[in-house]
Amino acid sequence: MMNFVNSLGIILFATLAYSTPLLYGALGSCFSEVSGVVNIGIEGMMTAGAFTGTVVAYFTGNPWIGFLCGGLAGAFFGMLHAIATVRLGADQTIAGTAINMLGPGIVIMLAKVMFNSTDTIPLSASQKMPKLFAGTFDTSTLFGRFMDNVFAAYGSTYLVFIAVLIVWFVFYKTRFGLRLRACGEHPQACETLGINVIAMRFACVCISGFLAGLGGACVTMTLSTQFKPISIVGQGFIAIAAVIFGKFRPQGALLGCLLFGFCSGLKVVLGGSSGVNMQLISMIPYVVTVIVLVLFVGKSRVPAANGKPYIKAK
Amino acid sequence: MTRKKSFFDFIAENRFIHILFSIILGFLVGAIFLAVMGLSIGAAYGRLLGSVTSLKGFSYVIVYAVPYVVAGLSVAFSFKTGVFNIGAEGQFVVGSMAAVCTGILGASLPKPLLIPLCFLAAMAAGAVWGIIVGVLKTKWGINEVLSMIMFNWIAFYLSNFIAGIPAIKNEGTAEATKNISENASMLFSKDFIKSAGLAPTANWGFIVAIIVTLIAWFIIEKTTLGFELKAVGSNRFAAEYGGINVNRSILTALAISGALAGLAGALQVMGMGKRISIFTSQEGFGFAGIVVALIGCSNPFGVLIAGLFYGALMYGGSKLNLEGVPTQLISVIVGTVVFFIAISVIFNKFSGIHFGRERGANGGALKAADKKEEKK
Numbered sequence: 001m002m003n004f005v006n007s008l009g010i011i012l013f014a015t016l017a018y019s020t021p022l023l024y025g026a027l028g029s030c031f032s033e034v035s036g037v038v039n040i041g042i043e044g045m046m047t048a049g050a051f052t053g054t055v056v057a058y059f060t061g062n063p064w065i066g067f068l069c070g071g072l073a074g075a076f077f078g079m080l081h082a083i084a085t086v087r088l089g090a091d092q093t094i095a096g097t098a099i100n101m102l103g104p105g106i107v108i109m110l111a112k113v114m115f116n117s118t119d120t121i122p123l124s125a126s127q128k129m130p131k132l133f134a135g136t137f138d139t140s141t142l143f144g145r146f147m148d149n150v151f152a153a154y155g156s157t158y159l160v161f162i163a164v165l166i167v168w169f170v171f172y173k174t175r176f177g178l179r180l181r182a183c184g185e186h187p188q189a190c191e192t193l194g195i196n197v198i199a200m201r202f203a204c205v206c207i208s209g210f211l212a213g214l215g216g217a218c219v220t221m222t223l224s225t226q227f228k229p230i231s232i233v234g235q236g237f238i239a240i241a242a243v244i245f246g247k248f249r250p251q252g253a254l255l256g257c258l259l260f261g262f263c264s265g266l267k268v269v270l271g272g273s274s275g276v277n278m279q280l281i282s283m284i285p286y287v288v289t290v291i292v293l294v295l296f297v298g299k300s301r302v303p304a305a306n307g308k309p310y311i312k313a314k
Numbered sequence: 315m316t317r318k319k320s321f322f323d324f325i326a327e328n329r330f331i332h333i334l335f336s337i338i339l340g341f342l343v344g345a346i347f348l349a350v351m352g353l354s355i356g357a358a359y360g361r362l363l364g365s366v367t368s369l370k371g372f373s374y375v376i377v378y379a380v381p382y383v384v385a386g387l388s389v390a391f392s393f394k395t396g397v398f399n400i401g402a403e404g405q406f407v408v409g410s411m412a413a414v415c416t417g418i419l420g421a422s423l424p425k426p427l428l429i430p431l432c433f434l435a436a437m438a439a440g441a442v443w444g445i446i447v448g449v450l451k452t453k454w455g456i457n458e459v460l461s462m463i464m465f466n467w468i469a470f471y472l473s474n475f476i477a478g479i480p481a482i483k484n485e486g487t488a489e490a491t492k493n494i495s496e497n498a499s500m501l502f503s504k505d506f507i508k509s510a511g512l513a514p515t516a517n518w519g520f521i522v523a524i525i526v527t528l529i530a531w532f533i534i535e536k537t538t539l540g541f542e543l544k545a546v547g548s549n550r551f552a553a554e555y556g557g558i559n560v561n562r563s564i565l566t567a568l569a570i571s572g573a574l575a576g577l578a579g580a581l582q583v584m585g586m587g588k589r590i591s592i593f594t595s596q597e598g599f600g601f602a603g604i605v606v607a608l609i610g611c612s613n614p615f616g617v618l619i620a621g622l623f624y625g626a627l628m629y630g631g632s633k634l635n636l637e638g639v640p641t642q643l644i645s646v647i648v649g650t651v652v653f654f655i656a657i658s659v660i661f662n663k664f665s666g667i668h669f670g671r672e673r674g675a676n677g678g679a680l681k682a683a684d685k686k687e688e689k690k
Binding site: 040080084085088089090091093094095097098099100101102104105106108109112113230233234237238240241244245277279280282283285286287289290293294299302 | 347351450455456457459460461463464465466467468471472474478594595596601604605608640642643644645646648649650652653655656657658
């Protein structure tokens, strides 16, 4: 019983920790896709955020400034994507592929110049993202340890759940959200109603980059202490997958990310006990996703105008 | 049009010139980065050029290029049908693993039998990987981008799992498979390599790459199958109305595309790699295939040239360290090239022509390539 409660606590902790970066990326992806711009460049934007976050935190000593700057770095690449796809009507998939090469290329080159290595210098405990409510719970009791595992989470984790609520509210309860969704469904109709589609989409892609950047910073500032070229390996794509899984809704993406995070958490716990092949365990999240898709989710309806450049009629 | 043609018209109308222009811009941006970092542009680009123009260097470039070309053909083929094969990565991985397993377990077979067997195993594995995604899409309507991302990772861990099986695993301490049998290797004879002064990994793979390029071109341009696939890619509803079985076309395209990516994996291990290490991160051949297909405008011959270009950058890039230049300069250059290829419309803007290009959700890339053909 004691072991079980302990394991459960650790799994929940790992689930939250691992799903946080994915969730930032997924919220970013939501913004872009729902406004009608395919953003496959989330991965590159996350890498940019991961590097910038740790570097700024390292030099300023303040994790929150680092975290914010990670987001801004992502937003910069989001802006590049927006200039190409929204302003210049570029092919969105190709531009995203370019971002995925440029982001890592530029930051790893910067790392080499700044640190003479592809890795940054590890952050000290005070430079890392702080855990909220650390030490609030009495870890000498079983219940306290469980509560400590679950609720003494990183600040970024608390933030992201608030962010999900905010994004949900913005999407479905505000005028901005209604317009945003309309831009992804029928931009021509929006334009006739006086909505500036170009500006809306431009803003959404930049926000998308900002959130993805925050997600990247989460990886290097919570799960690890330094940026390495292999810090971001596929999380961006998983975030996109979570969004499609969640039918392009923030609340759906939340479920998708928690599923992936839970499977990663399970991996961490089972990894300790030998006898089970790690490689097969690692495969679980992906197999489960496919099965869940076939059995429960089915077809994910893509926003109607998604992927189509909007060129304003003269 | 009565207006006199400007320079930008010229670029906008000629796909080849446009890509050349993008490549020049890529190197220009690379040079700016070098200058900002205080590194010598001449030394870096000199090293890049110098390392690929010698005979030995060029043979390395070809060795590097072979898997990129075939992976590029795989993605290009899928583009033609309006499917974005982001799953080439996984298909490549299962293909290379199938070839390695065949190459290890079939060591007793003679070379003329074992090599084709390895190819077949790899192509079958890649095709299965593609068909699974296709069935998920056509039968249950699962978004193919999502399932491809999943199957890339399933392939990744499956490969790592197989690499740990005793019959396949290296006896030594290396976290890798055994080497494939000599009978499955495509390397030139050692004496020939030595006397001709080629790269030690020089192999017959390039012949396969050229043959596959020709076959891909033939299928796409000269067969009913190719016509049907392109019709589905251009407008699936019109194709369906015209009596083409759209679902079957998508399955066929994904099977062929997967088989090509699998073959690329086989060529990689039977030529250069010899074995597969336990991966820590995705190798990126499939993603490179996407880039190569884009630079090559999804045209098989374009892909052949683009693959060589990419191979040259990858090999030359690996030598940049000697000048104290980070290898990632190559990613920046290639990323910029792809970025400018994406905004082909920018040139149209300057020239005052607006192509109201109709695009499907995923078929954007092929339209750009087809635009040229429409003009003919």
